[in-house]
Amino acid sequence: MSLPVARIAPVAAALTGAVTLPGSKSVTNRALLVAALARGTSTLTGILRSDDTRYMMAALRAMGVRIEEVDDTTVRVTGTGTLDVPAEPLFIGNAGTAMRFLTAAVALVRGRVILTGDEHMQKRPIAPLLETLRAMGVDAASPTGCPPVTVNGTGHFDAGEIEVSGTLSSQYISAIMMLAAMGDAPTRIRIGGGKIGAVGYLQITAAVMRAFGVRVDFPSEAEITIQPTGYTAADYAIEPDASAATYLWAAEALTGGRIDIGTAPKNMNQPDAHAHALIAAFPNMPAEIYGAQMQDAIPTLAVLAAFNKTPVRFTGIENLRVKECDRIAAVHQGLTRIDPDLSSVEGDDLIVHARPDLAGQTRDCLIDSHADHRIAMSFALAALRINGVTIEDPDCVSKTFPAYWDVLGDLGVQVEITR
Incomplete structure (x- = not known):
């Protein structure tokens, strides 16, 4: 029995609007x-x-x-x-x-x-x-x-x-x-x-x-x-979820948009809020990102790094191997399905070999979400800039952000879910 898939059309304009985030x-x-x-x-x-x-x-x-x-x-x-x-x-x-x-x-x-x-x-x-x-x-x-x-x-x-x-x-x-x-x-x-x-x-x-x-x-x-x-x-x-916010911050960065989530990163106590400064640096993200203090934001940052001007190495992320899936392996697999040379793994470090030229290209590929909400939501970001990216098992976002696909739709993203 095949799993549902989400097909996301690349966007032609900046994403703008207001979003109410789920609680943390x-x-x-x-x-x-x-x-x-x-x-x-x-x-x-x-x-x-x-x-x-x-x-x-x-x-x-x-x-x-x-x-x-x-x-x-x-x-x-x-x-x-x-x-x-x-x-x-x-x-x-x-x-x-x-x-x-x-x-x-x-x-x-x-x-x-x-x-x-x-x-x-x-x-x-x-x-x-x-x-x-x-x-x-x-x-x-x-x-x-x-x-x-x-x-x-x-x-x-x-x-x-x-x-x-x-x-x-x-x-x-x-x-x-x-x-x-x-x-x-x-x-x-x-x-x-x-x-x-x-x-x-x-x-x-x-x-x-x-x-x-x-x-x-x-x-x-x-x-x-x-x-x-x-x-x-x-x-x-309970404050809004900073991990959920990372997808919207990254969508802003990738499309040059402006999405109002109703709160500033400085007002969030969750560690993943620190990812905002790294996302704001795009497309000049640092050469190395130490991820131990913002583990759930790493898939978001890694997909964003695919479009950075220079490669990014993610360190301190060994605990990602024991999350809902082995997220180091899952992110690496997803990136290499987009392009075989886009990512590599050295020990527990993930290296994303930046390819800003991928924006606007067509790369027909199915991303295995591994039933992991963070893999599904982060690779939807790649689909904003690359044609042909399809996400398997999109319903897994119900784990933390049940309205995710609706939120993207309200921002103007064309999302088609086939069950």
């Missing part, structure tokens, strides 16, 4: 979990409605959390400070944040919890998080090192000194941070290697935790301390 997926799933662990009712505004957040809400409801959907971007979350044993395994689809955050959080359940996901999730590593949880006295296991995961919760875990590798995904560390606030003693997380990698993502976690009454400190580049206060119900506004 990263912030929404953190806020949903923290509000669920709080005692009382919290109102979350500006939330993202997508596959990932629906999986998170369904899992929380299955553990006794009441979530009232007020409107398209607002929910009321009522928690008791505890989580109940779910009647069935928690199915998380391919929602990485939900899987990692909940794997830690269900240590608070008094009983067995199984967390599983779709075929893609069952290939995503989670063993390092399980090792850390076991070091905290939590009975957590996975036969394959990937989901399904079984946690035999006792409602308790060992706080105190916890050491984790600085090479760990920031989502693993965020999961431990949010759990630590529910302990019976302060927790100090020490980062092996002397420095936190993607610290910007951990600052997002800390900001959400602080909004719900928890004291979180970063006393050094290698330490995080969390006080065991538990969470206090609060009203919380």
Whole structure:
């Protein structure tokens, strides 16, 4: 059975207009979990409605959390400070944040919890998080090192000194941070290697935790301390998604347009907002871009770099190999389908060999999205300048930006989806 495809016609004019961005997926799933662990009712505004957040809400409801959907971007979350044993395994689809955050959080359940996901999730590593949880006295296991995961919760875990590798995904560390606030003693997380990698993502976690009454400190580049206060119900506004904004910023750059997203990059706390300065430099992007602090923006930047004046090497992106797919391989594959010499990979570095002359050419090629929303959305940008680029499985954008194709259409892009 063939997958749907999206055919995007190159644009002849600058893209202009106004767009309402979806809420941040990263912030929404953190806020949903923290509000669920709080005692009382919290109102979350500006939330993202997508596959990932629906999986998170369904899992929380299955553990006794009441979530009232007020409107398209607002929910009321009522928690008791505890989580109940779910009647069935928690199915998380391919929602990485939900899987990692909940794997830690269900240590608070008094009983067995199984967390599983779709075929893609069952290939995503989670063993390092399980090792850390076991070091905290939590009975957590996975036969394959990937989901399904079984946690035999006792409602308790060992706080105190916890050491984790600085090479760990920031989502693993965020999961431990949010759990630590529910302990019976302060927790100090020490980062092996002397420095936190993607610290910007951990600052997002800390900001959400602080909004719900928890004291979180970063006393050094290698330490995080969390006080065991538990969470206090609060009203919380979720900012627009900076990762989603990168596609519109890049569309502006590629077409010489102007798209109003209603907020300035400087007002966004998410690490991917830093990509704006690099996009604004187009077509003179720097020769090397260190991507550890803006990982979800790398596919956008890599596709944009294809039209840059000079080649761009992307470094610090090794964690992209364990996202919804191996994004280093997927971006490389997509670029080389456009032109065999457009990209190369050296270790975990991705090199994009700039070809500004590709603009206006016809290159009939099918881009395999690997069911990854970021691959589909970023390669749609290439189609704005190159005729013949087709995106496979365009519906995967529902993971974080369900209205993406409609948004492009409203800006004047001709998008034809064949199912």
